[in-house]
Amino acid sequence: MNLKELAQKLGLSPTTVSRALNGYPEVNETTRERVLAAAKRHNYRPNTRAIRLATGRAMAIGHVIPVAAKHEMVNPVFADFIAGAGETYARFGHDMVLSVVPDDDDARIYRDLHARGTVDGFIVHAPHLNDPRIALLTEIGLPFVVHGRATGATLPYSWLDVNNRRSFQRATEFLLDLGHRRIALVNGLEFMDFAVRRRTGYLDALAARGVTADPGLMHAGEMTELGGHRAACAMLDAADPPTAFLVSSIISGFGVRRAIEERGLRPGRDVSIIIHDDDLSYMKNGDDVPIYTATRSSVREAGRLAAEMLMAIIANPASAPLQRLLEADLIIGQTTGPAPHGTPRNRN
Amino acid sequence: MNLKELAQKLGLSPTTVSRALNGYPEVNETTRERVLAAAKRHNYRPNTRAIRLATGRAMAIGHVIPVAAKHEMVNPVFADFIAGAGETYARFGHDMVLSVVPDDDDARIYRDLHARGTVDGFIVHAPHLNDPRIALLTEIGLPFVVHGRATGATLPYSWLDVNNRRSFQRATEFLLDLGHRRIALVNGLEFMDFAVRRRTGYLDALAARGVTADPGLMHAGEMTELGGHRAACAMLDAADPPTAFLVSSIISGFGVRRAIEERGLRPGRDVSIIIHDDDLSYMKNGDDVPIYTATRSSVREAGRLAAEMLMAIIANPASAPLQRLLEADLIIGQTTGPAPHGTPRNRN
DNA sequence: AATCAAGTTCAAACCGCTTTGGACGGCTCA
DNA sequence: TGAGCCGTCCAAAGCGGTTTGAACTTGATT
Numbered sequence: 001m002n003l004k005e006l007a008q009k010l011g012l013s014p015t016t017v018s019r020a021l022n023g024y025p026e027v028n029e030t031t032r033e034r035v036l037a038a039a040k041r042h043n044y045r046p047n048t049r050a051i052r053l054a055t056g057r058a059m060a061i062g063h064v065i066p067v068a069a070k071h072e073m074v075n076p077v078f079a080d081f082i083a084g085a086g087e088t089y090a091r092f093g094h095d096m097v098l099s100v101v102p103d104d105d106d107a108r109i110y111r112d113l114h115a116r117g118t119v120d121g122f123i124v125h126a127p128h129l130n131d132p133r134i135a136l137l138t139e140i141g142l143p144f145v146v147h148g149r150a151t152g153a154t155l156p157y158s159w160l161d162v163n164n165r166r167s168f169q170r171a172t173e174f175l176l177d178l179g180h181r182r183i184a185l186v187n188g189l190e191f192m193d194f195a196v197r198r199r200t201g202y203l204d205a206l207a208a209r210g211v212t213a214d215p216g217l218m219h220a221g222e223m224t225e226l227g228g229h230r231a232a233c234a235m236l237d238a239a240d241p242p243t244a245f246l247v248s249s250i251i252s253g254f255g256v257r258r259a260i261e262e263r264g265l266r267p268g269r270d271v272s273i274i275i276h277d278d279d280l281s282y283m284k285n286g287d288d289v290p291i292y293t294a295t296r297s298s299v300r301e302a303g304r305l306a307a308e309m310l311m312a313i314i315a316n317p318a319s320a321p322l323q324r325l326l327e328a329d330l331i332i333g334q335t336t337g338p339a340p341h342g343t344p345r346n347r348n
Numbered sequence: 349m350n351l352k353e354l355a356q357k358l359g360l361s362p363t364t365v366s367r368a369l370n371g372y373p374e375v376n377e378t379t380r381e382r383v384l385a386a387a388k389r390h391n392y393r394p395n396t397r398a399i400r401l402a403t404g405r406a407m408a409i410g411h412v413i414p415v416a417a418k419h420e421m422v423n424p425v426f427a428d429f430i431a432g433a434g435e436t437y438a439r440f441g442h443d444m445v446l447s448v449v450p451d452d453d454d455a456r457i458y459r460d461l462h463a464r465g466t467v468d469g470f471i472v473h474a475p476h477l478n479d480p481r482i483a484l485l486t487e488i489g490l491p492f493v494v495h496g497r498a499t500g501a502t503l504p505y506s507w508l509d510v511n512n513r514r515s516f517q518r519a520t521e522f523l524l525d526l527g528h529r530r531i532a533l534v535n536g537l538e539f540m541d542f543a544v545r546r547r548t549g550y551l552d553a554l555a556a557r558g559v560t561a562d563p564g565l566m567h568a569g570e571m572t573e574l575g576g577h578r579a580a581c582a583m584l585d586a587a588d589p590p591t592a593f594l595v596s597s598i599i600s601g602f603g604v605r606r607a608i609e610e611r612g613l614r615p616g617r618d619v620s621i622i623i624h625d626d627d628l629s630y631m632k633n634g635d636d637v638p639i640y641t642a643t644r645s646s647v648r649e650a651g652r653l654a655a656e657m658l659m660a661i662i663a664n665p666a667s668a669p670l671q672r673l674l675e676a677d678l679i680i681g682q683t684t685g686p687a688p689h690g691t692p693r694n695r696n
Numbered sequence: 697a698a699t700c701a702a703g704t705t706c707a708a709a710c711c712g713c714t715t716t717g718g719a720c721g722g723c724t725c726a
Numbered sequence: 727t728g729a730g731c732c733g734t735c736c737a738a739a740g741c742g743g744t745t746t747g748a749a750c751t752t753g754a755t756t
Binding site: 012014015016019026027028031050052053054055056117 | 733734738740741742743
C-alpha cells in the first residue's frame with residue numbers, strides 16, 4: 001500500500017493525503033481524519049526510501065565504531081551507549097546506522113557515509129588526544145557530537161563528557177583521607193582523552209596533599225580483566241606495594257581484585273579499590289549495596305543525552321556547538337577502608 | 349557531484365555513465381575507463397537514497413536488539429557479534445541498521461522496518477523457546493537468520509548456532525573424569541534456547557554416568573557477575589557443596605570465582621570451574637594460557653558467518669533455509685583439577 | 697546494395713514520496 | 727457587484743539514481 005493507492009481509495013490527490021498525514025494546516029480537519037483513519041485501516045507506512053530521496057534527509061545517524069586494529073577490541077561500553085542513543089532516536093523517528101571499522105581507516109567511512117547521503121550526522125566514539133576526526137568532520141560539514149572530548153582540538157565542536165578529572169581527583173582524595181599514601185592508578189590507554197584526564201585528576205589530588213607520585217604505581221593499558229590483573233600483580237609483587245588501587249573500569253577492576261585475592265589479601269581490608277563504573281547493564285556494580293567503591297556515571301544515559309544533543313543540532317544547524325559536562329557520583333562500596341598500618345602482607 | 353553532472357562533464361548520457369559504473373557489458377571499454385577515471389577524479393559517490401528508491405532494495409540489514417524490559421539489560425555478546433557481522437556487511441556494501449527495543453515490543457519494529465522498506469533482512473538475536481519471532485518474520489516475508497535456534501518452532505528457518513548441548517555435555521564429562529560428582533550448573537535464564545540446550549547436555553552427561561542431578565546444584569538466572577556470585581554463594585554455603593562449577597558465561601564466572609575466593613578456597617585446586625567463553629574481545633579468557641577451562645566459540649566469528657548466510661539468502665531468496673551448527677572447543681585452563689577427597693573446606 | 701546483427705549510446709519512464717505553484721469556490725468587504 | 731482573500735484541494739515537477747526500449751553506427755553477410 002503506497003501513497004498513490006491510498007489516495008485513490010480516498011478519492012483524493014496524493015498531495016492532500018501526504019499533507020494530511022504530515023500535519024500540514026492547509027487540509028480540512030474532517031478530511032484529515034478520514035485520511036488518518038484510512039491510513040490506519042490499510043496499515044499504510046510511508047516508504048522510507050522515497051521520503052529520504054524526496055526530502056534530502058537521511059533520517060539516520062551514523063555511529064562509526066572504531067575497533068582497535070591491533071587487538072580487534074570493541075569498547076565494552078559501546079553496547080550500553082548505543083542502547084541509550086537508540087531510545088532517543090526512536091523518539092525522533094531516526095534510524096541508527098552502525099559501521100564497524102578498524103580504527104586506522106575510519107576517515108574513508110565518514111567521508112563515504114556523508115557523500116552517499118546515508119546519514120544526517122554522527123556520534124563520535126572514544127576520542128583520542130588531538131583526535132583528527134574533529135577536523136575531518138568539521139570539514140565534511142555534517143553535525144556531530146563527540147562522546148568525550150579531544151584535548152588539543154582547536155576547532156569548536158559539540159561534546160558530552162563526564163568530568164573525569166574531577167571524579168578521579170575526588171576518588172584519590174577519598175583514599176588519601178582514609179590514610180592511603182601508596183595509591184596505584186590502573187588506567188586505560190593514555191592516548192585516550194578520558195584516560196589523560198583521569199590521570200590529571202589523580203596527580204592533582206596527590207600533589208595537593210604533598211604526596212609524590214610514583215611512576216611504578218601508574219599503569220596505562222587496555223582495560224581488560226587480564227590487563228588489570230597483570231598490572232596489579234606487578235605492583236603488588238614489587239617492593240613497597242600499593243595499599244589502594246584506582247582503576248579505570250570495572251572490568252580491569254575484576255583483574256585487580258583477582259590479583260589481590262590470589263595473594264591472600266582481602267579487598268577493602270588489606271587493599272582498597274576504587275573503580276570507575278560506567279553502570280553497564282551486564283556488569284552491574286552490585287544492586288542495593290555496591291561491590292566496589294566507585295565513581296559512577298551511566299554510559300547509557302550519556303548515549304541518550306548525546307543523541308538528544310545531536311537531534312537538537314540537526315534541527316538547528318546554525319546554532320553554536322553544544323557542550324555538556326556530567327559529574328560522576330562517588331559511591332561507597334565494600335572495597336575501601338582505612339589504610340592498614342604495618343606490613344599489610346602479614347595481616348592475612 | 350551527482351550522476352547528471354558527471355554525465356554532462358563527460359558528454360555522455362546518465363544512462364551510459366550509470367552502466368559504466370555498474371559494470372554492465374553494453375558499454376565500450378574505453379568509455380568505461382573514461383567514466384571510471386572521471387568518477388574517481390571528481391570523487392563521485394552515488395546517492396544511496398536514490399539507489400535505494402530506484403532499485404527497491406534497502407541495501408541494509410536490520411538488527412533488532414532486544415533489551416530485557418525488566419532489567420534493561422543488553423546482551424554483552426552483542427557488541428562482538430555486531431563487529432563480526434559488520435565486517436561481512438562492509439564486504440557486501442550493505443549498511444547495518446540497529447534498533448534497540450524493549451523485548452516485549454519488538455513485533456511492531458519488525459513490521460515497521462519491513463513496511464517502510466528500511467531493510468532487506470534481519471538477524472534475530474537471543475532466541476527463546478518457542479520464539480514467536482520465527483512465525484512473525486516468516487509471515488513478514490523478509491529473509492532472516494537466527495543467531496541460535498528456537499526449540500519448538502515448527503516452521504523451517506535459517507539459523508547459525510553453537511552446539512551448546514554437546515559442548516556442555518563434554519565439559520561435564522571432563523569434570524566427571526576428574527572425579528567430580530557434585531557438579532553445579534550456573535546457567536542463563538532458561539527460557540533462552542541456548543540455556544536449555546546447555547542444561548540438557550549437562551544432564552545427559554550426568555545420567556550417562558549414573559550420577560543423579562541435584563536440583564540444588566542447578567541455577568538459572570541472568571548471566572551477570574552478581575548473579576553468578578549469588579548462585580555460587582548459596583551453593584557453597586549449603587550442606588554438601590559442589591566441587592565443580594559449570595558456568596554459562598565468563599561474566600558470571602567472575603562472580604563464581606569471587607564467591608569461591610571469598611571462602612578461602614582456590615579455583616582449580618579446591619573447586620573447579622568451567623565456563624562458556626564467547627571469546628569477547630574485551631573479556632579475553634587469557635592470552636597464551638587460558639584463565640578458565642572453557643568451552644569456547646567465538647561470537648564474533650558467529651556474527652561474520654550469520655551475516656554471510658543472510659547475504660546468500662538475499663541473493664537467492666528461493667533457496668531452502670540455511671542452517672549451520674558450530675562446535676565449541678574445550679580448552680583447558682587453570683581452573684580445573686581433580687576432585688579433592690575428604691572435605692574440601694578443610695584443605696584451605 | 698540491401699539486410700542484419702552486434703556494439704554502443706540515449707531519451708524517457710519509473711521508484712514513492714514531498715513541495716511548488718496554481719485552481720476553484722465561497723466569503724468578506726468596499 | 728466585483729475585487730480580494732481564505733480555505734481547501736490538485737497537477738506536476740522535482741529528488742538522483744536505474745532500467746526499458748529504441749536509435750544510431752559499423753561491419754559482416756548475402
